[in-house]
Amino acid sequence: MNLAILGGSKLVTRPLGKTWPIWDEREEKALLETLHSGIWWRGGAKDLAKGQVARFEDGFVEFQGGKHCVCVTNGTQAIEAALKALGIGRGDEVLVPALTFVASATAIALVNATPVFVDVDPETYAISADAMEAAITPNTRAAVVVHIGGYPPDMDRVLEIAKKHDLKIVEDCAHAHGTQWRGKGAGTLGDFGTFSFQMGKALTAGEGGAILTGDDTLAELAYSYHHIGRMPGRPFYEFHRLASNLRMTEWQGAILRCQLERMPEQTGRREKNAAHLAQGLRDIPGLDAIERDPRVTRWGFYFWDFHYRKEEFGDIPRSVFLKAVAAEGLSVSVGAHGGCIYKNPVFQNATGEMPDYTKVHCPDAERVSTEQALSLTHKLFLGETDDMDLMLEVFRKLRDNVDELRTVEV
Ligand SMILES: Cc1ncc(COP(=O)(O)O)c(C=O)c1O
Incomplete structure (x- = not known):
């Protein structure tokens, strides 16, 4: 077995990016x-x-x-x-x-x-x-x-x-x-x-x-x-x-x-590393960076969202992909800040003058938050290009081993 989730050795054995916050x-x-x-x-x-x-x-x-x-x-x-x-x-x-x-x-x-x-x-x-x-x-x-x-x-x-x-x-x-x-x-x-x-x-x-x-x-x-x-x-x-x-x-x-003194350098570093990662993802079917609009002239970020396309990733559910990535030593989260916020009890149980939020349905938000959106924390992008390459290696390993991944219990 190649995949760490099935007992193989994990790819990431050193810290990636930087610990946060940074101070001196x-x-x-x-x-x-x-x-x-x-x-x-x-x-x-x-x-x-x-x-x-x-x-x-x-x-x-x-x-x-x-x-x-x-x-x-x-x-x-x-x-x-x-x-x-x-x-x-x-x-x-x-x-x-x-x-x-x-x-x-x-x-x-x-x-x-x-x-x-x-x-x-x-x-x-x-x-x-x-x-x-x-x-x-x-x-x-x-x-x-x-x-x-x-x-x-x-x-x-x-x-x-x-x-x-x-x-x-x-x-x-x-x-x-x-x-x-x-x-x-x-x-x-x-x-x-x-x-x-x-x-x-x-x-x-x-x-x-x-x-x-x-x-x-x-x-x-x-x-x-x-x-x-x-x-x-x-x-x-x-x-x-x-x-x-x-x-x-x-x-x-x-x-x-x-x-704030560190912000210009950190913003530039995150952006440069993210561009490198996005470029590398082009060769990995099933994982896509957000196609950057040229009007986004600087992209500062707290987390870097990207897309999981299950149909191009051997039909492996996103939850299995996330577990397998974690087993390789890389932390990837559900993107776009989790789920639709109207699903929270504060809205679902709202009374008085509030509308009936149980009837709200935003189909794209529901689909992408449950199936498609992935996210990486900004801290990972404060390291070197090597860190991006190692992350790409993890993604490539999973993509190259979708048949093994299919045997993982959900
Ligand atoms: C999109 C968004 N808006 C507002 C806030 C609220 O910020 P704070 O936690 O400083 O109150 C957060 C916090 O994470 C957020 O992510």
């Missing part, structure tokens, strides 16, 4: 500096523009693009604050793709609006522009479009539809630090872009989030929604709206400034 004495120094400064929250800096969070916000705008950045506690509350700043609330329908992390949709419900699930493009796993337009009703006010894994939806069409139907666009960029569409950063194309800096993400402080916007008024509103209703330039004890405290700490700002 820069983070240690920055944290100690923050400790000794005695300024542990952003409002404590004498010159507010010189605090750690404020300086990270400037740096992030420089890296990602756009005009204004407001750092917040996490990516979920970033979406909530953006929707609130856009005036979205009760009675409003907000479109959201069926395949994403649950927070893209629960954030909509948490501002009392109604999430409306939209099918995805089966070749990119991002929201389908056609399905998006078809889902619009007189109550549709906005869409939370997700750069899934880091790969953008067709932003030209999304923006065209938004203009035609007067919709607000929040780009959920929790996976898309570094991604660019036609040279413009993800998160700078719609009304707002929101980011997560949670531990696994390609830019992290353990937890954290950010909101980008190019609009001065929206930036003030986002600031207000993250700062208990205060307005920039107004007295400290004057509150303008009902809002929570979503402020990021100076500790997180200090870490993020260090992490």
Whole structure:
């Protein structure tokens, strides 16, 4: 027997990529500096523009693009604050793709609006522009479009539809630090872009989030929604709206400034390695990279999705392929962030003003999430080209041994 799952020797016997997070004495120094400064929250800096969070916000705008950045506690509350700043609330329908992390949709419900699930493009796993337009009703006010894994939806069409139907666009960029569409950063194309800096993400402080916007008024509103209703330039004890405290700490700002320094190199490395892997997959029937749209001028990613075509892989079910890959020492996950999020109990059991989500059916999202989508973590792409070659060797080994693979018990 050749395959490790059937008792053969496994191919990957050394670590691939890098462990995450990556840090060194820069983070240690920055944290100690923050400790000794005695300024542990952003409002404590004498010159507010010189605090750690404020300086990270400037740096992030420089890296990602756009005009204004407001750092917040996490990516979920970033979406909530953006929707609130856009005036979205009760009675409003907000479109959201069926395949994403649950927070893209629960954030909509948490501002009392109604999430409306939209099918995805089966070749990119991002929201389908056609399905998006078809889902619009007189109550549709906005869409939370997700750069899934880091790969953008067709932003030209999304923006065209938004203009035609007067919709607000929040780009959920929790996976898309570094991604660019036609040279413009993800998160700078719609009304707002929101980011997560949670531990696994390609830019992290353990937890954290950010909101980008190019609009001065929206930036003030986002600031207000993250700062208990205060307005920039107004007295400290004057509150303008009902809002929570979503402020990021100076500790997180200090870490993020260090992490951001590595971001251009890391983004380039991930992208270069992914291109090498994609090229190699061309020779392995049954495994396809996402066909990159030339308008995706930079592809930053949190996970790299690709396709499993069972019919070209000896009709082996994806679950068997995943087990066999793992036995060879390579970790591949179900892609496109798992399953359709409307299948979660939070939607299936929704009551009150919520629609009956048991009736929702997005056929492409259901098919690709159960049969087709595969995913590799960004950490694997931070290593050398050799790592990509070893991954390709694993895939080739399985493809060359489909007859053996067929004997694996499901
Ligand atoms: C697509 C997407 N949106 C939003 C979030 C929420 O981010 P956070 O975990 O920082 O709240 C995540 C987190 O993984 C995500 O994957």
